[in-house]
Amino acid sequence: MNGTGRPDDYEKRLQAWVGRVLGGPRHGQDPVNVPMIRHWVEAMGDPNPVYLDEEAARATGRETVVAPASMMQTWTMRGYAATVRPEPDPGGMEELTALLAEGGYTSVVATDSELEFHRELVPGDRVSVEERVESISLEKKTALGEGRFITTLRTYRDAHGEVVATQRWRLLRFRPEDTARREPDPAERAGGGQAGKGRAGGERAAKRPEALRPRPAINRDNAFWFEAAREHRLVIQRCAACTTLRHPPGPCCPHCGSFDWDTVEAAGTGHVYSYVVAHHPPHPAFEMPYAVALVELTEGTRLITNLTGIAPEKIEIGMPVVVDWLEADPELTLPVFRPAVPREEG
Amino acid sequence: MSVLPGAAAIAGIGATEFSKNSGRSELRLACEAVLAAIADAGLEPSDVDGLVTFTADTSSEIHIARNTGIGELTFFSRVGYGGGAACGTVQQAAMAVATGVAEVVVCYRAFNERSGVRYGLGQADRRMDQGADSAAYAWLLPFGLNTPAQWVAMFARRYMHEYGATSEDFGRVAVVDRKHAAANPKAWFYRRPITLEDHQRSRWIVEPLHLLDCCQESDGGQALVVVSTERARDLPHPPAVIWGAAQGSGYDQHMMTSYYRSEITGIPEMGLVGRQLYRQSRLTPADIGAAILYDHFTPLVLPQLEELGFCARGEAKDFIADGNLEIGGRLPFNTHGGQLGEAYIHGMNGIAEAVRLVRGTSVNQPGDVANVLVTAGTGVPTSGLILGADR
Numbered sequence: 001m002n003g004t005g006r007p008d009d010y011e012k013r014l015q016a017w018v019g020r021v022l023g024g025p026r027h028g029q030d031p032v033n034v035p036m037i038r039h040w041v042e043a044m045g046d047p048n049p050v051y052l053d054e055e056a057a058r059a060t061g062r063e064t065v066v067a068p069a070s071m072m073q074t075w076t077m078r079g080y081a082a083t084v085r086p087e088p089d090p091g092g093m094e095e096l097t098a099l100l101a102e103g104g105y106t107s108v109v110a111t112d113s114e115l116e117f118h119r120e121l122v123p124g125d126r127v128s129v130e131e132r133v134e135s136i137s138l139e140k141k142t143a144l145g146e147g148r149f150i151t152t153l154r155t156y157r158d159a160h161g162e163v164v165a166t167q168r169w170r171l172l173r174f175r176p177e178d179t180a181r182r183e184p185d186p187a188e189r190a191g192g193g194q195a196g197k198g199r200a201g202g203e204r205a206a207k208r209p210e211a212l213r214p215r216p217a218i219n220r221d222n223a224f225w226f227e228a229a230r231e232h233r234l235v236i237q238r239c240a241a242c243t244t245l246r247h248p249p250g251p252c253c254p255h256c257g258s259f260d261w262d263t264v265e266a267a268g269t270g271h272v273y274s275y276v277v278a279h280h281p282p283h284p285a286f287e288m289p290y291a292v293a294l295v296e297l298t299e300g301t302r303l304i305t306n307l308t309g310i311a312p313e314k315i316e317i318g319m320p321v322v323v324d325w326l327e328a329d330p331e332l333t334l335p336v337f338r339p340a341v342p343r344e345e346g
Numbered sequence: 347m348s349v350l351p352g353a354a355a356i357a358g359i360g361a362t363e364f365s366k367n368s369g370r371s372e373l374r375l376a377c378e379a380v381l382a383a384i385a386d387a388g389l390e391p392s393d394v395d396g397l398v399t400f401t402a403d404t405s406s407e408i409h410i411a412r413n414t415g416i417g418e419l420t421f422f423s424r425v426g427y428g429g430g431a432a433c434g435t436v437q438q439a440a441m442a443v444a445t446g447v448a449e450v451v452v453c454y455r456a457f458n459e460r461s462g463v464r465y466g467l468g469q470a471d472r473r474m475d476q477g478a479d480s481a482a483y484a485w486l487l488p489f490g491l492n493t494p495a496q497w498v499a500m501f502a503r504r505y506m507h508e509y510g511a512t513s514e515d516f517g518r519v520a521v522v523d524r525k526h527a528a529a530n531p532k533a534w535f536y537r538r539p540i541t542l543e544d545h546q547r548s549r550w551i552v553e554p555l556h557l558l559d560c561c562q563e564s565d566g567g568q569a570l571v572v573v574s575t576e577r578a579r580d581l582p583h584p585p586a587v588i589w590g591a592a593q594g595s596g597y598d599q600h601m602m603t604s605y606y607r608s609e610i611t612g613i614p615e616m617g618l619v620g621r622q623l624y625r626q627s628r629l630t631p632a633d634i635g636a637a638i639l640y641d642h643f644t645p646l647v648l649p650q651l652e653e654l655g656f657c658a659r660g661e662a663k664d665f666i667a668d669g670n671l672e673i674g675g676r677l678p679f680n681t682h683g684g685q686l687g688e689a690y691i692h693g694m695n696g697i698a699e700a701v702r703l704v705r706g707t708s709v710n711q712p713g714d715v716a717n718v719l720v721t722a723g724t725g726v727p728t729s730g731l732i733l734g735a736d737r
Binding site for chain 1: 492552
């Protein structure tokens with residue numbers, strides 16, 4: 001995707017950052033200590049006694065009190081000083097940020113933080129962190145605008161160099177929409193709400209969705225599906241007892257009554273079972289008209305989804321489709337489907 | 347056999363005017379309709395000891411009772427699932443009367459559905475919680491499948507594909523509704539019939555639904571008074587006896603989005619209602635002289651005709667094209683103009699029309715009608731009635 005006419009070497013210059021460590025390790029200013037732990041648990045309202053009460057901590061098999069795992073990031077932060085006496089960042093993050101700004105990606109939003117803990121920290125531990133660029137995505141369409149996901153891996157170590165935790169950190173660096181220009185493309189409009197693709201020579205100002213798509217109501221019965229979607233995995237709930245697949249998911253198998261379930265990953269192929277093309281009422285998250293389909297997966301379950309990459313008037317029941325992923329916004333990734341066989345656009 | 351068939355009757359009907367902007371509170375509309383129905387039955391508010399409404403109604407029974415002078419209540423109940431509740435309220439009332447827990451039960455529904463909260467705008471911006479009802483929308487709303495018209499359109503497209511029905515076939519339902527409304531002074535579309543061409547030329551709401559496939563949105567209230575058939579015989583109007591009253595929720599039921607069944611061209615929950623109605627009333631489709639079928643959107647009228655046994659599967663389009671729904675036809679349909687033509691009062695105004703058909707007072711009265719079948723909302727857990735003359 002090179003729609004804004006940037007030279008190809010921009011991609012190379014960006015990708016050259018993958019694998020690079022952003023500066024040397026940054027060391028915590030203070031060792032892990034009880035006063036900071038106390039401030040944290042008071043502010044968080046965390047009543048677990050293992051953070052402050054020696055006896056309670058020992059009763060759980062620990063040698064002494066431990067720091068809350070969620071404090072990991074705080075030990076190496078510069079804290080208040082960073083706001084009153086900013087120091088140049090020797091690590092290179094500023095340089096990478098400048099390179100992204102050169103591509104127009106001047107806005108930022110944090111999208112993910114996945115932590116893995118290797119051991120608990122105890123008072124006296126000295127923590128350092130090192131950050132390495134893991135990946136820089138190709139340009140993605142998101143509801144905020146086109147952008148790139150920058151993923152880094154932060155490795156936290158103790159004074160002996162042993163890893164105590166890792167943190168996978170993902171940012172979306174994106175082009176704010178009013179600087180982008182595009183011409184509406186009927187083929188893309190079918191999926192709805194995917195405005196904002198940069199196009200050379202576009203005359204009209206971008207018509208991007210004025211609102212985020214409606215939020216799914218997430219609860220204990222459906223969260224797994226949306227979490228998998230964020231990882232671009234289309235999953236189907238499966239009864240662990242009788243292996244019947246079911247969608248939409250639920251807590252109990254209607255065939256055998258079992259509450260045990262797991263998931264299988266769908267092949268991502270299927271066909272259009274039915275579809276509609278919505279014209280009215282307008283919703284600010286969707287560009288009208290847009291297509292919503294009931295897709296029957298090869299595995300046999302059906303789901304509601306959007307069709308993309310096809311003009312609404314070309315859609316047919318029975319048409320084979322394959323899954324595609326829509327980063328609707330930093331918090332919402334949805335499976336959408338496009339024709340398995342590319343169609344001639346009218 | 348059950349004690350229900352024939353035990354109770356609708357003795358009074360009352361409504362407000364049907365409008366687009368009532369200028370009054372929903373509670374006031376409900377009180378006006380309830381009092382009008384009680385007066386129509388020749389009763390006093392103090393005779394009423396039961397009230398039933400929809401869970402969707404904003405005016406609880408206590409507000410009605412307190413404001414209208416009804417006083418003490420021994421029975422109060424609510425039915426869920428939107429318009430699917432309509433005939434269910436009468437079933438609740440009939441069961442209460444048949445079992446003796448109440449003697450005079452008023453069913454009511456009133457709202458400012460056009461000037462207030464419009465269901466047609468959909469659920470996209472509705473506040474969600476973590477309950478199962480909210481979570482069920484998670485599979486729809488993020489993809490932009492937000493409105494009742496959109497939900498119905500998904501069924502309609504598949505129905506067209508399997509049975510070769512066309513948009514014109516849906517349009518004929520709207521044309522009949524509007525023809526009947528044109529003769530009904532209470533109808534919003536009084537003296538405003540449409541042609542099939544008008545239907546075809548109306549703008550898309552959600553393909554394959556045109557604007558004229560979708561019912562209007564209305565402000566108004568409707569109430570019905572249910573008493574024992576024995577008592578009804580002493581009241582001013584001939585009783586509209588409740589020969590059948592049933593609810594139905596189908597296998598793998600969802601709210602207007604039961605898309606995951608092996609087939610989605612039928613309405614199994616309506617078939618379930620129909621089987622109960624015929625069993626209770628000991629009638630068959632051939633005995634039904636008129637039908638008031640829920641018509642929030644035209645496409646779902648077709649599978650209703652099939653589920654209720656008026657024609658075979660996939661043949662509703664021919665049944666309609668042959669003129670069977672006309673006043674002189676085999677099954678005069680929505681003689682008040684339906685919700686497309688008269689008003690969208692969540693199906694309750696259709697029950698009132700069935701009462702008028704039994705009384706012989708419809709503006710489009712097709713001669714004597716011994717038995718009328720009425721249905722409630724489609725695509726949701728639903729309900730139905732067979733109302734008929736005293737036997």
